[in-house]
Amino acid sequence: MASPIGTRSIAKRVIATGAVVAASSLLLTACGSSKISGNTGAAPNASQSVNAEGADAALVALVPAALKTAGTVNIATDASYAPMEFKDASGSIVGMDVELGTAIMKKLGLKANFANANFDSILGGIAAKKYDLSLSSFTATQAREKAVDMVTYFNAGEAxxxxxxxxxxxxxxxxxxxxxxxxxxxxxxxxxxxxxxxxxxxxxxxxxxxxxxxxxxxxxxxxxxxxxxxxxxxxxxxxxxxxxxxxxxxxxxxxxNTAPYGIVLPKADGQLAQAVQGAIKDLIKDGTYGQILTKWGVSSGALTDSQVVVNGATS
Structure with missing residues (x-):
């Protein structure tokens, strides 16, 4: 993440868990799962119900033909960043971004497949068409937007x-x-x-x-x-x-330095960006978005609208 384009944020990005630390109440597992002090990877508010809305026909119509044919969208994420994306005790990738991404793809009539990747390799992977898009707590920067487009979905600061x-x-x-x-x-x-x-x-x-x-x-x-x-x-x-x-x-x-996170999309793939943006707007309107954020304890970062960001960052 040393280069501006590798930076994780529409200015950032970054927890989960790693090696066991002796004499500490913070237990981190080397596989990158977020098992902290007995946490099994469940959402902080796991009992929060989440809507099970189906596909939106108007948005499905915007999905590029190749993705419709495939039926599955390959989504890159760095699963070391709880509560946004991390591995649970079973090794499954979970988190707010994962649940939101799954709901977005459901709106588009697609299945989400999340692939774990080192954060600073993700943009290159999208450019090489290894992944279709990424939800991985990316903030938009001017340098990053030279390589990819983004659809905003969450606000986060630095701490x-x-x-x-x-x-x-x-x-x-x-x-x-x-x-x-x-x-x-x-x-x-x-x-x-x-x-x-x-x-x-x-x-x-x-x-x-x-x-x-x-x-x-x-x-x-x-x-x-x-x-x-x-x-x-x-x-x-x-x-x-x-x-x-x-x-x-x-x-x-x-x-x-609070700024929006963006879903990372291939440059100039406007049709897919519009579909993803429309899905986020739907999820905000029907309440699913708020329920997911509440479930993962990050409601303070909620947006009231989504924007497609193309060379629009100010940092």
Whole structure:
């Protein structure tokens, strides 16, 4: 995620779980599943009912012929980013993006097949036609929109987590000299390089050190194991990690740089983008969208409308 096009966010992206951390109440499994403090991968509000609406004929008509013939849409996602996308105890990919993506495809008369992929490989995979699209907590940036189009579906900010009690007295607004765990290719990784460290240099302070990991789960493990002093990730990911940590982690400061996530689509595939956008609008209108967000504990990021973003980001 080091390059702007690899950045995870219409400015970001980033939890789930990784290697077991000894002497910690935060249990992370190496397979990338989100088994934290006994969590089995169930949604935070698993009892929340979700509508079972069928296909929308008008939207089905917009689906490109090749996808209609295939009947299944291959959707890339980085399953290390709970509660958005991660693996449950059985190894199945679950999360808000997964449930929403499945509902979108149902509106289009299609079946969703989610494929796990490293975050910073996804855009290249779409360009190579390995995947049809991606739901993986991508925020839209101008650089990214040179390669893909996006349909907005959720708002997220960025956030910083530390060990409970903030033993190093870290200030979210002054991260100079701090060793920060971050997922590669994310907006947060770019922020350290392009915003935080230039400001530290200008102020005559030591640069922050970014410990970059392929999986967000490994970034979380590094903080829990005290190999790093802080972790930067998207706000829903940090909030979920804190809730599941059994008191090991806390968030400091406020969420910032809030911007929409976008479903990533091949460049200039306008017909598919319109179909996906229409499905999101349907799901918002019929209440399914709100039910899914409530189920996964991320209602604060709800949008009231969806936009097709083509060279429209401001960052």
């Amino acid at each position: 910083v987590a530390v060990l409970t009690g903030n033993p190093d007295n870290i200030d979210q607004k002054n991260l100079c000299g701090v060793k920060i765990a971050v997922q590669s290719g994310t907006t947060e990784a770019d922020e350290i390089k392009n915003t935080i460290n230039p400001a530290c240099k200008k102020a005559g302070k030591a640069a922050a050190t970014a410990s970059e990991f392929t999986l967000q789960t490994d970034a979380t493990s590094a903080l829990v194991a005290k190999r790093d002093q802080a972790m930067m990730a998207d706000s829903p990911v940090v909030d979920y990690a804190v809730k599941q940590s059994g008191g090991t982690l806390q968030k400091i400061g406020q969420d910032y």
